[in-house]
Amino acid sequence: MFDAYRHFRTQPRTRGIGIAAAFLFAAATVFGTGAAQAGMFQDRWDGALDSRATLSGSAFQTDGHIALTVPPGAQSGALTIADLDPGRAVTAFTLSTKVFIGGGSGADGMAVSFGDPATLTGYQDGVGTGLAVSLDTYDNGGDTHNAIELFYNGSSFAVGPSTTLRTGSYVPLDIVVHANGDIWVRHNGSAFQATIPGWAGLAGRQFVFSAQTGGLDDEHAVEDLTIATIPSSAYFEECSASPTPDGTFYGNGRQDDFYCRLTDNSSSQEGSFVMPDQDTGVAIDSFMAQFEKFIDFGGGADGLSFSFGDLPAASFGESGAGSGLTVSWPTYNNDRLRVFYGGTLIYESGPRQLRGQWTKVSVGVRPDGLMFITDTADGTNPIAALTLQIPSWNPQSGWQFGWGARTGGVTDNHAIDRLAITTGTCGDGVVDVGEDCDDGNNTDGDCCSATCGYETSGSSCGDAGTDCIVQDTCDGAGTCVDNGFQTSGTTCNGVAGECEVQDTCDGSGSCTDNGFATSGTNCGDAGTECTVQDTCDGSGSCTDNGFATSGTNCGDAGTECTVQDTCDGAGSCTDNGFATSGTNCGDAGTECTVQDTCDGSGSCTDNGFQTSGTTCNGVAGECEVQDTCDGSGSCTDNGFATSGTTCNGVAGECEVQDTCDGSG
Numbered sequence: 123m124f125d126a127y128r129h130f131r132t133q134p135r136t137r138g139i140g141i142a143a144a145f146l147f148a149a150a151t152v153f154g155t156g157a158a159q160a161g162m163f164q165d166r167w168d169g170a171l172d173s174r175a176t177l178s179g180s181a182f183q184t185d186g187h188i189a190l191t192v193p194p195g196a197q198s199g200a201l202t203i204a205d206l207d208p209g210r211a212v213t214a215f216t217l218s219t220k221v222f223i224g225g226g227s228g229a230d231g232m233a234v235s236f237g238d239p240a241t242l243t244g245y246q247d248g249v250g251t252g253l254a255v256s257l258d259t260y261d262n263g264g265d266t267h268n269a270i271e272l273f274y275n276g277s278s279f280a281v282g283p284s285t286t287l288r289t290g291s292y293v294p295l296d297i298v299v300h301a302n303g304d305i306w307v308r309h310n311g312s313a314f315q316a317t318i319p320g321w322a323g324l325a326g327r328q329f330v331f332s333a334q335t336g337g338l339d340d341e342h343a344v345e346d347l348t349i350a351t352i353p354s355s356a357y358f359e360e361c362s363a364s365p366t367p368d369g370t371f372y373g374n375g376r377q378d379d380f381y382c383r384l385t386d387n388s389s390s391q392e393g394s395f396v397m398p399d400q401d402t403g404v405a406i407d408s409f410m411a412q413f414e415k416f417i418d419f420g421g422g423a424d425g426l427s428f429s430f431g432d433l434p435a436a437s438f439g440e441s442g443a444g445s446g447l448t449v450s451w452p453t454y455n456n457d458r459l460r461v462f463y464g465g466t467l468i469y470e471s472g473p474r475q476l477r478g479q480w481t482k483v484s485v486g487v488r489p490d491g492l493m494f495i496t497d498t499a500d501g502t503n504p505i506a507a508l509t510l511q512i513p514s515w516n517p518q519s520g521w522q523f524g525w526g527a528r529t530g531g532v533t534d535n536h537a538i539d540r541l542a543i544t545t546g547t548c549g550d551g552v553v554d555v556g557e558d559c560d561d562g563n564n565t566d567g568d569c570c571s572a573t574c575g576y577e578t579s580g581s582s583c584g585d586a587g588t589d590c591i592v593q594d595t596c597d598g599a600g601t602c603v604d605n606g607f608q609t610s611g612t613t614c615n616g617v618a619g620e621c622e623v624q625d626t627c628d629g630s631g632s633c634t635d636n637g638f639a640t641s642g643t644n645c646g647d648a649g650t651e652c653t654v655q656d657t658c659d660g661s662g663s664c665t666d667n668g669f670a671t672s673g674t675n676c677g678d679a680g681t682e683c684t685v686q687d688t689c690d691g692a693g694s695c696t697d698n699g700f701a702t703s704g705t706n707c708g709d710a711g712t713e714c715t716v717q718d719t720c721d722g723s724g725s726c727t728d729n730g731f732q733t734s735g736t737t738c739n740g741v742a743g744e745c746e747v748q749d750t751c752d753g754s755g756s757c758t759d760n761g762f763a764t765s766g767t768t769c770n771g772v773a774g775e776c777e778v779q780d781t782c783d784g785s786g
Contacts (some may be wrong), residue, residue: 162553163203163329163349174204179245187292187345190333193226198245201344203329210353212236213301213323214412221257221309222343224290229260229338231267231287234297235330241276245334250276252327253318255297255307257287260338270307272316280316285309292345298496300412301352301542304482306498352410352544361539369397373437375526381539384527387420392437394526395538400545405519406430407574408546408557410486413525415451416537417477423454423532425476428485429524430517439528446521447512449485449495451476454532459497459506468513474505477534481505489548489557489574491515548574559600569596576600589614590627607631620645621658638662651676652689669693682707683720700724713738714751731755744769745782762786 165172168186177183181190181199190199206212215236223232230246237252248254254273261267270282293310303321307314329349333342361367361382371377375384375393385391400406409430417426424440431446442448442462450460457476461469481499491512498504523543527536546552549572551562559570566572569583577583579598585605587593590612592605608614610629618624621643623636639645641660647667649655652674654667670676672691678698680686683705685698701707703722709729711717714736716729732738734753742748745767747760763769765784773779 162351162557163206163347165347167345167347174206176202176204178202187222187343188331190232190331190342190344191335191339192341193335193339195226195229195335195337195339197339198332198334199342200239200242200245200330200332202239202331203349205326205328206349206351207325207353209325211323211325212327212351212353214352215297215299216350217295217297217329217348219295219347220292220345221295222289222292222345223257223259223340224288226335226340227338228288228340229336230334230340231256231258231260232331232333232342233257234295235332236299236324237327237330239328239330242330242332245332248273248332249330252324253299253305257309259287259340260336270309270314272305272307272318274318274321277319279319280305280314282307282309282314283312285312288340292343298484300482302540350410361541367395367541369395370435371395372435375437381416381537382525382541384426384525384536384538385529385534387529387533387535389529389531389533391533392439392526392528393536394437394443394524396433396435396522396524397541397543399520399522400543401519401547403519404547404549405517406521406545407489407517407548408487409523410484410544411523412482412484412540412542414480414482414539415525416480416539417451417453417527417534418479420529420534421532422477422534423530424528424534425450425452425454426527426536426538427451427525428483429526430487431521432518433522433524438524438526440526443524443526444521446517447487447493449483453477453534454530459495461493461495461510463512463515469508469510471506471508476505480539487512487515489515489546548572569600569602588631588633590633591631619662619664621662621664650693652695653693681724683726684724712755714757715755743786745786 163174166186167183167188171183179199180197181188181201188201190201191197233246233248233254233256235248235252235254237249239249241250243250246258247256256271256273258267258271266281268287269284271278272280289310296308298306303318305316305318331344361377367377367382373393374391375395382395384393415426427440427442427448427450429442429444429446429448431444433444440450440452442450445464448462450462452460453476457474459471459474460467479499481497484496486494493510493512495506495508496504497506525538548557548560549562549564551560553560557574558576560574561568561570564572566577567583569577571577576599577596579596581596582593583596583602584594585591590608592608594602594605597603607630608627610627612627613624614627614633615625621639623639625633625636628634638661639658641658643658644655645658645664646656647653652670654670656664656667659665669692670689672689674689675686676689676695677687678684683701685700687695687697690696700723701720703720705720706717707720707726708718709715714732716731718726718728721727731754732751734751736751737748738751738757739749745763747763749757749759752758762785763782765782767782768779769782770780
């Protein structure tokens with residue numbers, strides 16, 4: 123914000139006063155396209171139309187310029203720039219552009235206005251309410267044409283020298299309005315100055331570029347436009363005996379009835395005037411200074427300076443003071459304009475006539491260090507009208523503005539008057555010249571950086587990204603884009619535990635707590651032969667159900683030759699090994715089958731059958747034939763002794779021999 127404005131004026135003088143300063147923002151300066159800045163408009167028309175610019179009638183954007191009219195005739199078109207300082211009156215401004223008039227049969231002209239666009243009637247004459255600079259090219263019989271005419275509230279108050287307006291090429295047009303109503307206009311190198319009658323600044327007004335054709339025609343176009351406004355601020359004072367200027371004089375410096383005198387026309391004097399810190403400890407990153415200076419009435423020594431830096435509480439001369447910025451006008455055997463920064467010479471002009479008249483000076487520096495200087499006395503041959511880059515521009519808090527002058531054996535009267543200082547600081551909430559944005563702070567992360575530039579597209583801003591909120595991001599043009607919320611059902615609050623139901627986003631930025639798994643839901647240690655399955659308790663915890671009791675069967679099942687494995691009561695399954703070798707298994711031993719036995723390694727050995735002929739079924743009786751094994755595990759019934767076979771031993775002498783009956 124231009125938040126410190128001090129203007130010290132003298133009482134009206136009988137001698138002449140220098141004309142308005144030359145343009146502050148040179149047309150040769152290259153700016154970014156369409157930067158959105160309050161109090162500042164810059165566009166080269168090589169991208170999307172700035173949102174504050176409106177085209178009407180026949181006007182259109184094409185090939186890096188705005189065409190207001192093109193042949194054939196009977197056209198009218200306008201480019202309107204919105205109010206750059208809403209709620210504040212604009213007391214001064216600089217406008218620099220390039221205009222094209224030609225390519226047709228020659229009519230009717232164009233105008234640049236600052237006023238009410240609703241009062242635009244004759245497009246070549248500008249608005250009826252406000253300030254208008256008319257470039258009329260058609261002779262309507264007795265009116266002004268082929269010269270620039272100035273209007274205020276519909277009344278003509280100045281006409282410039284005759285000049286060629288229909289150049290058929292793009293040529294510079296510069297307009298500077300000072301707070302005291304002085305206006306300076308330069309078209310294609312031809313310049314003049316005037317004073318706007320009753321000028322007190324305008325509030326709520328807009329810049330308008332308009333053109334019109336009739337039966338005859340021409341192309342009227344605009345390119346490379348820069349506008350910088352200075353809104354009204356605290357107050358205006360003059361460097362007269364009353365009131366006392368807001369600053370301090372040192373050495374031979376003093377206030378008198380007419381101006382702030384730095385030295386008299388006396389030898390060996392040195393005087394300075396230093397303004398207090400305009401932003402109370404906050405670093406000023408940009409400023410514009412306007413003042414009048416006078417050097418004369420002596421033999422020509424030693425000169426005058428303007429400084430912005432860490433100024434001493436003491437007088438200083440034409441070389442300036444402090445470690446900041448100095449513009450110097452040395453006059454002793456070296457009449458040249460010089461610029462110093464950090465004690466280093468960064469610019470020196472050729473020989474100039476620095477003495478003999480009051481001149482108006484404008485010095486401006488943007489936050490990026492681009493510096494503008496104009497110094498003019500007669501409006502046509504400026505002492506200076508230049509743009510230069512200050513290397514490593516880094517102003518510090520507490521820096522002050524001051525003017526100093528010195529004489530030696532040769533003398534001069536050195537004086538200054540009408541001192542106007544406007545300052546800008548990043549973080550004051552108002553976009554200054556050279557700033558992309560200013561959101562009232564000096565922090566990153568809100569799309570306007572700590573140095574008042576746009577943060578890169580995709581940078582984080584606004585709502586922080588959470589499980590259910592998508593991180594807001596910058597669009598690269600100072601706006602924080604709301605990226606909304608995660609879709610409904612997106613997981614949140616981390617991964618759910620075994621006994622928790624996964625929380626999910628509700629689609630509106632909140633994470634819904636979906637509670638716990640039901641009691642008895644498996645969790646933790648999986649159930650095994652020797653471990654009891656852990657289960658949820660219904661409150662989000664997993665209950666450890668421990669182990670199977672000692673001796674519970676597990677592992678290898680018990681068989682004839684394998685001992686049953688059992689749990690040890692601590693979750694492990696004990697391998698109990700095998701039955702000892704020789705343990706019965708498999709086929710049971712019979713008269714004709716050999717008993718199967720374990721081999722001690724868990725296998726059952728098949729021991730086969732009794733050999734064929736092995737007796738079986740017990741011992742045969744006297745009348746039975748002995749049964750025998752068949753060698754395949756079966757016992758063969760061999761039947762009975764034949765009938766008559768003796769039995770029951772040998773009969774006695776008195777007994778008849780017993781015999782088998784053949785049936786056993």
